[in-house]
Structures are given as structure tokens and as C-alpha cells.
Amino acid sequence: MRYWYGVLLTASLLAACSQAPQGVTPQAVVTPEPSVVVTKTAMPTFKRVYRWTIQKKATDPGNGTLTLAAGQSYTVKYAVSLVGTPTGQDFKVEGEVRIQNTGDIPVVLQAPTDTLSTGENVALNCGVSFPYTLAEGASLTCSYSQTLPDGRARTNAVAVTWTSGEQSGTVTAQQGFTFTTPTQVVDGAVTVEDPSAMLTNAISGIDPQGVISQTYFFERLVRFDQCGTYQVENTATFTTNDTKTQGSASARVAVNVPCQGCTLTQGYWKTHSRYGPAPYDDTWAQIGEDTAFYLSGQSYHQVLWTSPSGGNAYYILAxxxxxxxxxxxxxxxxxxxxxxxxxxxxxxxxxxxxxTIPKSTASQAKGYAAILDDYNNGRVGPGHCSK
Known part of the structure; x- marks a missing residue:
């Protein structure tokens, strides 16, 4: 009986010792694990350089020739066209590779490899020697700057191999980039000068490839008081904004002032009096715009501006x-x-x-008006002036 009691007592004591103290939860044993994360950036840079060409032509007269009366003024119109063609230079990609140890134990890093999709190897500057031990929670940043032979789009990929005890792994990251927006533009604008003409308008545009097209419109008043043959040459010059490169183009207009003169229509004389709206032709001074026109009760200028309503022969002839x-x-x-x-x-x-015109006389008046109309339009006589 004593022996049996001792066995029971021993078993009870062992059971009591194996139970956890009241209010205490058993904790599982956690084994530290390594974890490595890598990220990268890729920033492309390049320079866009423009080369400019220039052309100039006379748009009025379109055939480049004029026939003018002595003392007649004519507004010659020009169009100056410029094209700026871009060329990419100094292509480069720059960025950083960031390696983070997000695990609970140190890892040993091998030298990262960084390559481009076009085959170039990128040299990373990490500031440390490899193999390199990266402590838990620590990070390592490597930078790079790689020149490139052209502006093709590329993908930049990095791979980092690590070990920790018997564990190892490789982590990767990649970043694509394209050369679309230049970081520097050279000669992307020009100034245009034409000292002999006046600028009246300008238009500009740029296409998706970056080609710039510009057109400047100029006008120049020409006049010669003596008969003869003349050459009017106009030169436009551009200067680029950065390198101050210059270029020029000229347009020539041949002007003939015949010694037998030339004729202008009633529409020209109607608008070129001192009342305008066109520039004044001083031939009017030999008559006087306000001089009374015969028995009409109107001045010469008023008669010209009176419409021959109903086919009034008086005004048609006048x-x-x-x-x-x-x-x-x-x-x-x-x-x-x-x-x-x-x-x-x-x-x-x-x-x-x-x-007060008789019908028979009105018909005759219209016949003479037709003769004078042929003369004024250059169909008979010395020929028509440019207008």
C-alpha cells in the first residue's frame, strides 16, 4: 500500500509540473528569414538640335513680272517659308538601383548586373565592394549614367543575387524608357528679317516628329517714275536663337514700265483717289476728284462711285x-x-x-463705252498695267 501511494504522488507531481502557469500562453519558435527587394529608375536625356532652311517667293505677282505705268505704285507680296528639322544628339539614360533587405537577418549581395534591351551593359556605382553584407532593415543605393548611340526606346533591367546561410536567391527589376521629350533644345526658334519689306502676318506649326514649319508674309511697295525695265530683288534672312546661325533667300520681280504707257481699269481709278481706300495715285491731281463732271451735278469722284442702275448709259459711259x-x-x-x-x-x-438721254443716243453711248472699256482693260492700245 505504501508503494502504490508513492506512485500516485509522483504521477500527480509530474502532471502539475507539465502544465503551463495560469495566464501564460506558450510561444512558437520563429526562425529568422531573409528577404531582398530591388527597385530601379531610368531617366532618359538627350539634346535636340534644329537645322533650318529658308525659301522665298513672290506671291503677287504670281508670275514674277509686272507692267506698270510711270509713277504707278504696286504692292508686291512675298511668302518666306522656313523649315526647322530636328536631330537628336547626346543620348543618355540615368537613374538609381535601390536594394533593400526587408528580412530579419543579414544577406550577402553579389555585384548587381544591369543591362539594356539593346545589349549594352550598364556600369553601376554602388560605393561598396562586392560581395557585400547588407544588414537587416538596411538598403544600398547604386547610381548609373549610360551614354547611348541612338534614340531607340529601351528597357533597363537589373538583377541582384544574394545568399544568407544556406539560402540564396535572385531579385530583378526593370524600367522602360523612350526619348520623346528633349532635355535641351538648340536653335528651336529663329528671327526673320526683311529690311526692304513690311511683315504682315506669320503662321507656324510643328508635326509629331518635331519638324517646325513657319511662313512669314511680307509686302513691299514699288514705284518707278521713268519708263524702263527694272529688277526688284528682296532678301529675307533668318538668325537662330542659340548658335546665331544665319541663312537667307531672295525673290526677284521684273518690272516693265513701257514708254508708251499702259492702261488701268475704272475700278483702279475709283479706289486710288485721295479718298481711298487704296493708295493715292497722284494722276488724279491733274483732274481733281471734286471737279464738276459736266452737267451731272456731281463731281468726277461721285460719278465714278454712282452705280449705273437700270443700265443707265450715262454712267456706263462716264x-x-x-x-x-x-x-x-x-x-x-x-x-x-x-x-x-x-x-x-x-x-x-x-x-x-x-x-435726259434719248433712247437712240443711249444705245450709241453704250457702244462707245465698250470701245473705251477695251482700251482701259488693255485689249486695245498699249496694253494693261498690272494692278
Whole structure:
């Protein structure tokens, strides 16, 4: 009986010792694990350099030739076209590789390898020697700057191999990049000068490839008081904003001022009086815009601006008569037929008013108006001036 009691006592004591103290939870044993993360950046840089070309042409007159009366003014119009073509230079990619030990124990890093999708190997500057022990929670940053032969799009990939005890692994990261926005632009703008002409307008555009197209519009007033043949040459020059590179282009207009003169239409004389709207032609001074026109009760200028409503023969003839007189005063040669038409018209205006024309005479007036219209338009006589 004593022996049995002792066995029971011993078993009870052992059971009591094996139980955890009240309120205490058993803890599992955690084995430290390594963990490595790598990230990278890739920033492309390049320089865009523009090369410019220039062309110039006369848009009015489109054929590059003019026929003017002595003393006649003409506004020559030019278009100056420039094209800036870009070339990429100094291609480079820069960035960082960041290696982080996010585990609980140190790891040993081998030298990272960094390559581009086009085959180039990138040299990393990590500031340490490899193999390198990276403590838990620590990080290592490597930088790089790689020049490239061209502007193709690429992917930059890095691989990092690590070991920790009997464990090992390789982590990777990659970053793509394209050369779209230059970090430096050289000669991306120009100034254009044309000392002999006046700038009136300009337009500009750029295409998806970066090619810049610009057109500048200039005007120049030309006039020659003596008959002869003249060459009017105009030169435009551009200067780039950075390197101050220059280029120029010229356009030439041939001007003929015939000694027998040339004729202009009634539309020209109507708008080139001192009342405008076109530049003043001083031939008008030999008549006077405000001089009374025969029995019309109106001035020469007023008659020209009166529409021949209802086909009024008076005004139809008066418009061509006034234009022919101004053409003769401006030096245009006449013809016997034109002289006869002018003489008949002068007698007609000395006899009738716009409202007192017999029907038979009205028809005759329109016939002489047609003769003078042919003269004013250059179909007969010395020919028509440019206008």
C-alpha cells in the first residue's frame, strides 16, 4: 500500500509540473528569414538640335513680272517659308538601383548586373565592394549614367543575387524608357528679317516628329517714275536663337514700265483717289476728284462711285470715259478709235444729264463705252498695267 501511494504522488507531481502557469500562453519558435527587394529608375536625356532652311517667293505677282505705268505704285507680296528639322544628339539614360533587405537577418549581395534591351551593359556605382553584407532593415543605393548611340526606346533591367546561410536567391527589376521629350533644345526658334519689306502676318506649326514649319508674309511697295525695265530683288534672312546661325533667300520681280504707257481699269481709278481706300495715285491731281463732271451735278469722284442702275448709259459711259482720261494723263498711248470715242463722249456729256438721254443716243453711248472699256482693260492700245 505504501508503494502504490508513492506512485500516485509522483504521477500527480509530474502532471502539475507539465502544465503551463495560469495566464501564460506558450510561444512558437520563429526562425529568422531573409528577404531582398530591388527597385530601379531610368531617366532618359538627350539634346535636340534644329537645322533650318529658308525659301522665298513672290506671291503677287504670281508670275514674277509686272507692267506698270510711270509713277504707278504696286504692292508686291512675298511668302518666306522656313523649315526647322530636328536631330537628336547626346543620348543618355540615368537613374538609381535601390536594394533593400526587408528580412530579419543579414544577406550577402553579389555585384548587381544591369543591362539594356539593346545589349549594352550598364556600369553601376554602388560605393561598396562586392560581395557585400547588407544588414537587416538596411538598403544600398547604386547610381548609373549610360551614354547611348541612338534614340531607340529601351528597357533597363537589373538583377541582384544574394545568399544568407544556406539560402540564396535572385531579385530583378526593370524600367522602360523612350526619348520623346528633349532635355535641351538648340536653335528651336529663329528671327526673320526683311529690311526692304513690311511683315504682315506669320503662321507656324510643328508635326509629331518635331519638324517646325513657319511662313512669314511680307509686302513691299514699288514705284518707278521713268519708263524702263527694272529688277526688284528682296532678301529675307533668318538668325537662330542659340548658335546665331544665319541663312537667307531672295525673290526677284521684273518690272516693265513701257514708254508708251499702259492702261488701268475704272475700278483702279475709283479706289486710288485721295479718298481711298487704296493708295493715292497722284494722276488724279491733274483732274481733281471734286471737279464738276459736266452737267451731272456731281463731281468726277461721285460719278465714278454712282452705280449705273437700270443700265443707265450715262454712267456706263462716264465710268469708262473718266478712266480713259486718267490713263492718258498717266502716260498711256492712245489710238485713233479711242480718240474718236473720247471726243464723242465729251460732246455727249456737254449735252445731256443722267436723266435726259434719248433712247437712240443711249444705245450709241453704250457702244462707245465698250470701245473705251477695251482700251482701259488693255485689249486695245498699249496694253494693261498690272494692278
Amino acid at each position: 465710268h469708262q470715259f473718266i478712266a480713259a482720261k486718267l490713263n492718258l494723263l498717266n502716260g498711256a498711248a492712245s489710238t485713233p478709235t479711242v480718240d474718236a470715242a473720247l471726243a464723242w463722249a465729251a460732246s455727249f456729256f456737254a449735252t445731256y444729264t443722267p436723266s
